[in-house]
Amino acid sequence: MRLHATLRAALATAAVALLVLLAPPQPAWAHAKLVKSDPANGATVSAPLAAVTFTFNEMVKQQFSTVVVTGPDGVSYSDGTPKSVDKTLTQPVKPLPAGAIKVAWRTVSVDGHPIEGQLTFTTAAPAPTSAAPSSAPPATSAAPATTSAAAPAVAADPASSDGGPSGLIWVVLGVVVALVLGGGALWWRRRGGTA
Numbered sequence: 095m096r097l098h099a100t101l102r103a104a105l106a107t108a109a110v111a112l113l114v115l116l117a118p119p120q121p122a123w124a125h126a127k128l129v130k131s132d133p134a135n136g137a138t139v140s141a142p143l144a145a146v147t148f149t150f151n152e153m154v155k156q157q158f159s160t161v162v163v164t165g166p167d168g169v170s171y172s173d174g175t176p177k178s179v180d181k182t183l184t185q186p187v188k189p190l191p192a193g194a195i196k197v198a199w200r201t202v203s204v205d206g207h208p209i210e211g212q213l214t215f216t217t218a219a220p221a222p223t224s225a226a227p228s229s230a231p232p233a234t235s236a237a238p239a240t241t242s243a244a245a246p247a248v249a250a251d252p253a254s255s256d257g258g259p260s261g262l263i264w265v266v267l268g269v270v271v272a273l274v275l276g277g278g279a280l281w282w283r284r285r286g287g288t289a
Contacts, residue, residue, distance in 0.1 A: 100280060107273050126150045126203035129181075133215040140218035143190055146197055148183045154209075158202040161185035166193030190217045 132147045133139050146163060156178035163171045163185060173186040176199075183201060195217055200210040 100277075100284075105277060125205060125207040126152045126154050126201070126209055128209075128211055131197075131213055135213035135215065137215045138218060139215060143187055143217070145184050145186045147185075148199060148201075150181045150183070150201075153181055153204055154178055154183055154201040155204065156183070158208075159183055159200070161197065161199045163187050163190075164196045164198075165191045166195070167191060171195075192217050 127150060129149045129151050131149070133143070146161065148161075156176065159176045159178060161172060161176045161183070165171050171188045171190055173188045176183050176185040178184075178201075183199070185197075185199075193216065194214055196212065196214050198210070198212045200208065202208050
């Protein structure tokens, strides 16, 4: 009788572990994803920028976040470290030169999963500030600067990687296999001893 109780307990434990393994992933297993950036990937900006911002679908860890803003001259224009508030990561920047700006970012989800990505945007040439004579009509030089990227669009995140559910599934699977094998071995040994 005791053998049957032990076998039943081992099979019940294996069944519970198997249910945990086959259960759909919980939201806690999800990783942060980039929802949008400002400026958006591919945007052209003619107004001066004080910062580049990233908005995620969940909070990220500020202490593990890095953002490198590189100008067309290959110089980094990041000014200090990025700051995280709620789901937004903000990287202050020094005055940016005209041309293509590359931004490489890396951060860590609340669940500890690292995510990263890149984007590029273009800054338009600044208005001339010298009083040198110009052959252009005065009406065109007095036009106010506007930004062509008024509303940030959802940025593509090609470099963001999502490995799916964490290694927890493999741990649970290993426990299930160990329990089934251990229970079977115990049953086989006791059965052989009573024969």
